[in-house]
């Protein structure tokens with residue numbers, strides 16, 4: 001009996017978290033860049049160029065494998081255009097949850113890139129689902145930069161770093 005109660009509690013917790021994440025992203029994004037789920041990305045990761053739209057200190061703690069850091073505050077259109085010549089390149093842009101990355105996705109779109117998707121739930125959701133993240137030595141790590149206390153509550157399955 002206790003086992004079933006625990007299972008029920010777990011399922012309720014997962015659906016509640018997912019609902020709240022849905023609400024948050026519904027409120028905080030414009031859906032101007034199509035979302036891709038962490039499961040879809042995991043299944044086809046090798047087909048995409050991954051762009052990390054967080055700040056350097058966040059990227060430095062951990063990132064998705066082979067991701068290219070583009071940043072948010074200091075995003076440079078010139079540098080991107082030098083690094084990604086082909087405007088058809090399939091790109092997935094991500095940040096902590098998917099809010100900053102949507103803005104960077106919009107900038108990429110303006111520059112003419114036409115195959116961009118935004119990672120739903122960002123690196124937090126990726127790590128929450130148990131997928132690996134890599135440190136600056138390209139080793140798997142449990143650490144993820146939690147951005148701040150307010151956003152950090154969306155990260156469940158990681159060692160949170162705030163500095």
Ligand SMILES: O=S(=O)([O-])[S-]
Pocket residue numbers: 095096097098099100101122147151
């Ligand atoms: O903007 S954010 O999704 O990285 S919190």
